[in-house]
Amino acid sequence: MDLSRFPRRVYTHGATPLEFMPRFTRALGGPQVWIKRDDMLGLAPGGNKTRKLEFLVADALAQGADTLVTCGAPQSNHCRITLTAARREGLKCRFVIEERVPNSYRVDASGNHFLFRLLGVDGITVVPAGTNMREAMQRVADEVAAAGGKAYVISGGGSNALGGLGYVACAQELQQQFYEQGVRIDRVVVGSGSSGTHGGLLAGFLGNRIGIPIVGIGVSRDPADQDPLVHQEAQAVADLLGLDMTVPREAVLTFGDYWRPKYSIPNTKMVEAVQMLARTEGILLDPVYTGKVMAGLIGLTRAGYFRADENVLFLHTGGATALHAYEPQVLGDAPVAE
Numbered sequence: 001m002d003l004s005r006f007p008r009r010v011y012t013h014g015a016t017p018l019e020f021m022p023r024f025t026r027a028l029g030g031p032q033v034w035i036k037r038d039d040m041l042g043l044a045p046g047g048n049k050t051r052k053l054e055f056l057v058a059d060a061l062a063q064g065a066d067t068l069v070t071c072g073a074p075q076s077n078h079c080r081i082t083l084t085a086a087r088r089e090g091l092k093c094r095f096v097i098e099e100r101v102p103n104s105y106r107v108d109a110s111g112n113h114f115l116f117r118l119l120g121v122d123g124i125t126v127v128p129a130g131t132n133m134r135e136a137m138q139r140v141a142d143e144v145a146a147a148g149g150k151a152y153v154i155s156g157g158g159s160n161a162l163g164g165l166g167y168v169a170c171a172q173e174l175q176q177q178f179y180e181q182g183v184r185i186d187r188v189v190v191g192s193g194s195s196g197t198h199g200g201l202l203a204g205f206l207g208n209r210i211g212i213p214i215v216g217i218g219v220s221r222d223p224a225d226q227d228p229l230v231h232q233e234a235q236a237v238a239d240l241l242g243l244d245m246t247v248p249r250e251a252v253l254t255f256g257d258y259w260r261p262k263y264s265i266p267n268t269k270m271v272e273a274v275q276m277l278a279r280t281e282g283i284l285l286d287p288v289y290t291g292k293v294m295a296g297l298i299g300l301t302r303a304g305y306f307r308a309d310e311n312v313l314f315l316h317t318g319g320a321t322a323l324h325a326y327e328p329q330v331l332g333d334a335p336v337a338e
């Protein structure tokens with residue numbers, strides 16, 4: 001599919017590595033596990049939001065915006081990467097931060113929040129859990145307009161049809177790598193949150209006739225709530241591409257369980273997964289997303305869901321910066337939920 005007709009800023013040079021993980025595979029004792037290193041995308045340090053922002057920021061510039069407005073949780077990777085893109089482009093950047101866990105916002109917090117300050121964010125509005133984020137961002141955009149500026153509002157996680165194109169690009173990059181490296185992948189495991197990653201990848205796989213099933217691991221919702229979001233995103237991306245295709249409901253698959261007790265709250269399976277990958281392969285996961293997604297891969301392997309002769313690809317979406325906001329939990333020095 002021709003993505004070159006969409007305006008795009010290039011924040012990563014070349015493809016992110018596709019690698020086999022021999023020591024992790026041995027420790028797991030299940031399928032052959034491969035990793036797509038989207039934690040090595042651009043925008044210091046990058047992650048899955050980098051791919052979405054290549055299209056979203058290009059659109060903001062085309063519309064003549066001078067300020068990016070977006071939203072997220074107090075340790076949002078999406079906010080950090082959006083701010084980094086803003087700095088790269090000479091734009092201003094403002095956040096609406098949703099305190100999903102009450103009293104979790106701290107001005108002196110480490111991790112991503114420290115980087116918000118180091119990168120010189122132009123404004124943070126903190127709102128309580130359950131706030132209508134679209135409206136809250138619009139109020140910030142109105143303030144920007146009242147001061148003579150022009151805001152471009154980026155939805156949570158950069159997940160809309162345009163942002164989802166970033167993961168269509170990833171699907172095409174993977175297809176090329178499978179071919180060049182002679183790799184046959186049986187299933188892909190991906191984190192499923194605001195769903196631009198999962199939905200975009202799915203649209204890219206369907207549109208390019210890549211017949212590899214995608215297994216989503218919910219980071220904040222069980223399948224009854226998550227699957228419709230992913231389906232809607234995949235359909236929106238397919239429509240934007242003019243694919244003239246109805247995304248089959250059964251192409252969307254997610255698992256819940258691993259995100260509990262709550263989005264961003266550490267649990268023992270996440271700690272095991274983060275330690276295991278760090279200590280077998282020297283690769284850093286994050287406590288909020290990829291640690292729980294890898295816990296899903298490990299848990300599904302132990303439950304017999306993946307066969308030993310399968311090649312399973314784990315999509316690493318980044319986020320390690322947030323480790324610093326959870327150091328004692330991740331080291332096992334502070335208690336975490338079951």
Ligand SMILES: *Cc1c(COP(=O)(O)O)cnc(C)c1O
Pocket residue numbers: 047048049077078157159191192193194195196197198286289290317318319
């Ligand atoms: C945002 C994020 C995700 C989830 O991706 P969505 O596109 O929102 O579903 C996964 N991993 C990391 C590290 C993230 O920052």
